[in-house]
Amino acid sequence: MRVLVTGGAGFIGGAICRHLTARGDQVVVLDSLAAHKEPPAHLPDSVELIVGDLADDDALRDAVAGVDAVCHQAARVGLGVDFDDVTAYVADNDAGTANLLRALWRRSFTGRLVVASSMVVYGEGRYRCPEHGDARAEPRRTADLDAGRFEPRCPRCGAALAWAPVPEDAPLDPRNVYAATKVHTEHLSTLYGRESGARVCALRYHNVYGPHMPRDTPYAGVAAIFRSALEAGKAPRVFEDGAQTRDFVHVDDVARANLAALDGDWAGACNIASGEPHTVGDMAAALAAGFEDAPAPVVTGEYRLGDVRHVVASPDLAAEALGFRAETRFAEGMAAFARDPLR
């Protein structure tokens, strides 16, 4: 198979390229290299690299020529909470995806299209009130967070809500600009599939970690930030009370999920997660255990306004539709991550 990976020089795109080339696929990467000065060393030599971004029609035309499948990973990532960022996110993610789809349309592409989405499309995860059943968690308020009341509360009775794994048919509830562009990416790509006959699959990544994770951006995921702190002999600073929950999924598992999606026939959106929820406090402790004489994580009670409290995936649809189940267990994955190179 000849596969185009947009954003293939990045953390997740690079892992996908390594897995594709390892099994003998021909890989074309379209990447602006904005995050690197030169092609990263972790990109396999056999990859055909086109340097350009998704706004560059000539680069796109060359990139899509003759490919059997497309894996669209290029995006401006991060939290994107602030409306100062809105035009940059829309230009890179919405217009970038639109340009890619137009280039595919122009060459009548009907192959496999896999797009990177994120758990951020759900906003808060799924909750239940002991009194009122299923409940929607509103954004938490500064006064509650300042007072250390971190759990979302039932809008009807004020009781603390209990979380449950979030299935793919949960309502989409993007709570920041980045999240909104991921919803748009899913919708535009799905529409392309309907109009063209291409089979489109959106993978909603949960919190991805692993080798070559970026460390020096304000948007680096918490695992990389803790990893950098520990490397420098500093304690990881855990926000809130450390009991907020995420699904940390290894980048090699995410790459395997992409290959499963590229190979299969299934069209739709599904969670890509380990199915093993952990608190951020547990994650800090597990990572610290991988370092000799590491300072213990510090639970600070600080918070980031707009952060969600518990987002935990149901991995069942990915298993059923793609035959994908994560292979990396949390303890082993974090122990290995303590030794992995960061970018």
Ligand SMILES: Cc1cn([C@H]2C[C@H](O)[C@@H](COP(=O)(O)OP(=O)(O)O[C@H]3O[C@@H](C)[C@H](O)[C@@H](O)[C@H]3O)O2)c(=O)[nH]c1=O
């Ligand atoms: C950075 C940081 C975060 N945290 C907490 C805040 C959150 O409760 C939890 C997870 O935070 P984050 O890793 O920032 O991820 P997040 O759970 O907010 O999710 C987002 O992360 C972005 C990087 C991705 O682009 C998004 O797609 C999405 O995954 O960790 C700390 O405790 N200490 C820290 O130093």
